[in-house]
Amino acid sequence: MQYMLLIYNCERPEPGDPDFAESLARVNAFADECRRRGVFVGGHPLQPEHTATTVSVRDGKALITDGPFAETHEHLGGAYILDCRNLDEALELAALCPMAEVGSIEVRPIVGVPGLDHSPASVAATSE
C-alpha cells in the first residue's frame, strides 16, 4: 500500500547555512534506507508558504488568491511517497525520517480509486 508522508513544521536549512551539509546528508541517508527497502516512490520538498497561490473555480470563474489555502500554524514543507507493506512499516520509516525530530509527519494511505487513470501522458500515448 502506498503512503504519503506529509512533513509539517520543519524549517529547512538553505545552502550556505552552517548545518546544511549535515542536514542534507541525513535526509539522503533516509532516502537511501527507503531505496534499500524498495519502498521509495518519490520525495517532494516544497518551497515555503510565501510562494503559495490558491485557486478555486466558482460559477465558472477562477479565483486566485495569494497564500496557502488554510492560514494556520501548521506549515506543510513537503511529502514523501512510500510503497510499504503495511502501516507499521510506514510509521517506522516516518520515525526514521530526520524531519520528524524537528517537526511532525502525518502518514496517510493513498487510496486506489477504481477506474481512475493517473498514468503519465507518455505511457497513455504509447499504449494506444
Add this chain to the structure above:
Amino acid sequence: MSPVPVLQQVYGEHRGRMLAALIRVLGDFELAEDALQDACTLALRKWGDVVPDDPIAWLLTAARNSAIDRLRQARVRREKLPQLAGQLAIESTMTDIGADSLLRMGDERLSLIFTCCHPALAEDARIALTLQAVAGLTAAQIARRFLVSESTLAQRLVRAKRKIRDAGISLEVPADHLLPERLSGVLAVVYLIFTQGYTAADDQPEHRTLRQEAIRLGKLVATLMPDEPEALGLVALLLLHDSRAAARYTQAGDVILLADQDRLRWDRAEITEAIGLLDRALRLGRPGPYQLQAAIAALHAQAPTADETDWPRIAALYAELLAVEPSPVVALNHAVAVAMATTSEEGLALIDRIDGLDRYHLLHSARADLLRRLGHTAAAAAEYRRAHELATNPADRRFLAHRLHDLDRQESR
C-alpha cells in the same frame, strides 16, 4: 441437544476464534462480523433436528460463503454506481478465501489483539475494540461501563474498524523488532480495562465483570505468548488487586486503607493463583514493571497482619521499579515504603525531592501521615487540608475529612 442451545454454546465459546479467523482472511472487521452473524442466522434455520458434526467448521464455511456473497453484491452495486467504489483491496482477497484454509487456521486471536491495540488507534478506540472484538462484549455493554452513549461508542468502533481496513493496519502479530513495544501497548489496554472496573467506589456487578474481562484477556495473552514474563506479571498483578476488591470499601462506600482492611475478606484463591503465575514469570529471568508491581502486591497479600509487612523488601522493589519506570508516582510509593521500612524522617526527605506532584492529593496525604506520626500535628493538618482540596473522588474526600477531624480532636485534647 436441540440446535439452539448448541449454537449458543458454540458461539459463546468460540466466537472470538471464529471472528479472528474471519477477520484475518477477509481483512475487514465489519464484513467478518456481518458474515458470522449471517452464518448464525442460517444455522438457526438449517440445523433443524440435526446439528452438524463439526458446528464450528459449518459456521466458518457458511460465514465465508456469506462474505463472498456480500462482496459480490457490493461489486454489482459498485459497477452500477462507480462513485461508490474504493474497496479494491477487499476484492483481491476474495480469491484467497478458501474454505479449508479458514478451517486449517490456528488461533488468530493473538494477532487480533495486536490489531485492536494498534498505537495508530486512539486509546479509547483500542479499549472499546478489544472489548468488542476479542472479549465479545456488545457496544451497549461497553458504553454502559465507560459511561458514554451507545451511539458515541458505536461510532468509535466503526471509525476504528474502517481505519484498520483503509490505512493498512497490519492484521498480523507485529515483527520481532516491534514486538516489545507493541506488547506493552496491549498489556496497557488490558490494565486500563481493569482499572475502569476498579476505581469506582461502589462495587457494582458491572465493575466486577469488567475486571474479570481484563483478567481473562490478560490470561489469553499470557497463554498465547507463554514466554513473555510481563504478560504473566500483569495477570498476577490484576489477580492480586482483584483479591482485595471486597475489602477496599465500607458498606457506606468509604475507603479502607490497605493496613486497615479485613484480611480475611481477601480472596485467597486469587492470591494463590497470582503467586504461582508470578513465580513462573520471575523464573523467565526478565523482570519488568508489571512483575515488580505484582511482587510488591504479593508481599502485601502474604503478610498475615499489616504490622508484619515486609517493608524493606517492598522498598527495594519500588527502588527497582523506579529504575525501570521512573515516574513521580512511583517515587512517592517508594518514599512511603522507605518511611515504613526505616524512619518517617527518611520518607519525608524523599518526598521533598519529588518534582511535579504538587497537585496530587496522595502526595499531600502521604506527607500528612508521616508528619502526624512524628507528632507535627499542625503541619500534618495543613497537608490533609491541601489533600482534601485537591482530591476529586468523593470517597477520597470523605476519608481525608475524617483524618482531619481526628487530628483536630487530638490537638484540642
